[in-house]
Amino acid sequence: MRSRASWGFSRSIFRDSNILAQIIQNSAQAKQLNKGKELHAHLLRSGYPLCTFLTNHLLNMYSKCGELHYAMNLFEKMSQRNLVSWTAMITGFSQNIRISEALTAFSQMRISGENPTQFAFASVIKACLSVKSVELGKQMHCLALKFGFSWDIHVGTNLADMYSKCGIMSDACKFFEEMPCKDAILWTAMIDGYAKNGDCEAALLGLKKMIEEEIVIDQHVLCSTLNACAAVKAHTLGKCLHSSIVKFGFELQVVVGNALIDMYSKSGNMESASNVFGIVSECRNIVSYSSLIDGYVEIDQIEKAVSLFLELRRQGIDPNEFTFSSLIKACATQAALEQGVQLHAQVVKFNFNGDPFVSSGLVDMYGKCGLLHHSNQVFNEIGNPTEIAWNSLLSVFSQHGSGKEAVQTFDKMLRAGVKPNAITFVSLLIGCSHAGMVEEGLNYFHSMEKIYGVVPREEHYSCIIDLFGRAGRIREAENFIKSMPFEPNAFGWCSFLGACRIHGDKERGKVAAEKLMQLEPENSGAHVLLSNLYAKEQQWEDVRSLRKMMRDGNVKKLPGYSWVDAGNKTHIFGVEDWSHPQKKEIYEKLDSLLDQIQKAGYVPYTESIPFEMDDKEKEKFLHHHSERIAVAFALISVPVGKPIIVKKNIRVCLDCHSAIKFISKVVGRKIIVRDNSRFHHFADGLCSCGDYW
Known part of the structure; x- marks a missing residue:
């Protein structure tokens, strides 16, 4: 038999199980699986008695290192399990997103007569959050109340986090207010919840209260608050927060700097975003570049976005899926085929063609560049198309007036088990409208809520106005408008006006033009369409009168x-x-x-x-x-x-x-x-x- 020293461990450590436990614990914290496995193997070879105490540490080590099959085998062989053993397995399943097994282990622990600890509750609630199962989370909340753990800081923080991230802010707030002890983690969970739900003011108010109560502010809570500002484009509030960040000395921390760049970029303030980008020059990473690139893409400054992409490559930084998604979106908007093809090659090189957002962006980009075949080809190469990819392909067919292909794609989407959403039906209805498929479009519209549970919105009603209008069924379009639960939006009235112009319906056209002018007084489209309608009828006095009205109102025709x-x-x-x-x-x-x-x-x-x-x-x-x-x-x-x-x-x-x-x-x-x-x-x-x- 090999000596104990040959394994790299001192003989003396085997005399004390506490020292062995500490080594295993260190391996778990550092995720040094090989070291932990080596010690475990030697303990088995040497016949060292594995007590429940040491086995529990091994369970924890294997779970934290992601080797759950080792943990499960070890757990099954245990002659005696205690509460710590069960908690280690529950935590391991939860941390490795094996939710059903975490819940099963929790139930088996209860059946075995063991009462859960606060750590078991915290892990199971985390598991509920990861699958967005509020009902299960509420059951765990009730059980935690029964065992007196709902006010425990670990359980409480995870409950607040679960309610807020699942969008149930009323329950999260109620629970948060009732907590007798609120630490920085709990505050951060709540502020992050407000941010995720777009309540910027509540997030900022939470930060203010933290400062008033002298709770330590860290970069995580600052990033959450900045994310809230970014989500609702609250530029002014974001600037105020920026001042506090400088005061606290966090501006040079890369995660905070990146959050600032993202906030300013999403607010369209690219000058401030660029200034922060310059300040964090020593610690820029792909997140810094991607946020700035996305900001320039959103305001159509494509050359600056491309320039940044080239700079990050010169710096030796590899792009990520967000970088590619933004740039591909820019190419789609500009219909810049050459640049789009080059980006596609880079996507393949960096193996991001399997990413759902990147691949969907490529489908959209080729479609907007006019290459239907390429869109189809990229889509067919996606292993398991997501809802986003299906919607992208549907949108492409609609843009090209390929109504039959749009309908076929919709049918394939349903057969693939992908549920359609509001975006799906906008594309489908537009496709039917451009292809003159009136009855099909009406059937899809009426089936939205009844069959698919999608409540029609303004844009869907506008599509039906367009559907009737393009087919010359002006009276039916008018009757549909009268039956709508709300007034048509600008697109709806514009579609109706355009149909009146094409089919020479002057009286209805005037009504549509007036409605459109009320909604968008500075938009020249209504004036131009009505003018064209008068011109078609050779009513030149009306044409001149309308053009004078445009001049007097400083309404300028969009040059073609x-x-x-x-x-x-x-x-x-x-x-x-x-x-x-x-x-x-x-x-x-x-x-x-x-x-x-x-x-x-x-x-x-x-x-x-x-x-x-x-x-x-x-x-x-x-x-x-x-x-x-x-x-x-x-x-x-x-x-x-x-x-x-x-x-x-x-x-x-x-x-x-x-x-x-x-x-x-x-x-x-x-x-x-x-x-x-x-x-x-x-x-x-x-x-x-x-x-x-």
């Missing part, structure tokens, strides 16, 4: 522009734009295209111009619309084999829609146009929308 990405640069064009350095080549191409499409049968739709001018002037004006110029530029700049993707900030005009169909036919290339409503895929003289949009 289109843009194309080519050669790692975004090229922007306005109507009759002569500013581009390649203007000569662009307009030569534009004139050449006009000759070709006229021979192919194109006839200008001059009625789409809402101005009093002769047809020749209208034709010239249409010929120089921004989307037409962007297409001409793309044809001379984007290599054959690469998709031509044109983005437009307002709805594509009827004449340009017709012209681009002909252009796709005469040049033999697929052209994708994304306007503010949806995608149009032009190929071989046809559009994916079927002229229904």
Whole structure:
């Protein structure tokens, strides 16, 4: 037999079980599994009698090191168990998120005649929190009351934490107020609960009371309070808290600095966020960079976000899933395909393509860049798609007017056992609306609450107004509006007004325009749509009167522009734009295209111009619309084999829609146009929308 000394342990330690217990305890605290296992093995080999006292320490060590199968085997072999043995197993199961086993062990302990300790209660309540089971938590609360442990600081803190994190702040507050002894941990649990539930003022008031009661403030409670400010974009309150943080000397602590950066970023105050980022320069980490990147993405300062990404890579810091999610979102918003593809490669390199937020972001990004096939491909590579991924794919099909595919995706989502939510139905209803699937859309709307338990909100009602309006069923849209439990929002009235313009319903259009102007007086959309409606009816006096009203009210029409990405640069064009350095080549191409499409049968739709001018002037004006110029530029700049993707900030005009169909036919290339409503895929003289949009 090998000597005891050969195992690295002194012979003297085996004479004292207390010393052995201390070694095992140290191994547990440091999570040094190998050292603990080595000692256990030697005790078995040497025939050392393992008393309940030492076995309990081994149970605790294996549990804390995540080796529950060792702990369970050891527990099963114990000839005599005591309360500590049971508590060690319950705590181990709870810490390793094996909730049902923690609860089973708790029940078996009670059956064996052992009364639970405050530590057992604390562990089981933690387990209830991890699965958000308030009912089980309440049962444990009642049992803790029965055994006189509900006011124990360990049990009390976990109860307050459970109620607050499960969103039951009334119970959490009631319990918190009744506690005779409140320490920093309990206060932090409550403040964190307020923060998670978006009650910034209550979180700040809690911090103020902590200071008044001279309870030690640490970085955890400060971060929770800052998170509350960030959640509700409470910039002013956050600045006040920042002053206190400087006073307490916590500003240079990286977790507090990161929370400050996040708070300022979410409030849109990027100057302050950047200043704090500079202050914590010595201890920046991926959280610091990700918070700042996300802030720049939210205010559309994409170049600064990308610059920060490049800087963190130069610093040798690896990006995380939050970094990628923010940047992919930026690429989706800007429809920046080249950058999005590069990010996708980085995602694969760092093995984040399995992350639900990152993969869903990629589905959305490819969809917003016009590449439906790529969206589908990324989705199909997700092993077990979450609700977020399904909703992303549904949204993509809806944006592209692919109503049938949206419905098929919804059916697959249900078969996969994923429950639809409010976002799901918005995408589904939009898909039905853009594809003219009126009856299907109505059936889904009426099934929302009845079958799926999703109460329709403003946006769902607006989708139904749009559904009727696009189909020309104006009277039904009007009746639906009258039956709604609330007034339509701006999108609803805008949809109704747009439908009235297309189908020439002047009287209902005027009502919709007035409602829209009341809701958004500075929005030029209502004025422009009503003006177009008057122009269609050739009521030029009404057009002039409305334009005067816009001038007097300083309501400015949103200028239409289109843009194309080519050669790692975004090229922007306005109507009759002569500013581009390649203007000569662009307009030569534009004139050449006009000759070709006229021979192919194109006839200008001059009625789409809402101005009093002769047809020749209208034709010239249409010929120089921004989307037409962007297409001409793309044809001379984007290599054959690469998709031509044109983005437009307002709805594509009827004449340009017709012209681009002909252009796709005469040049033999697929052209994708994304306007503010949806995608149009032009190929071989046809559009994916079927002229229904």
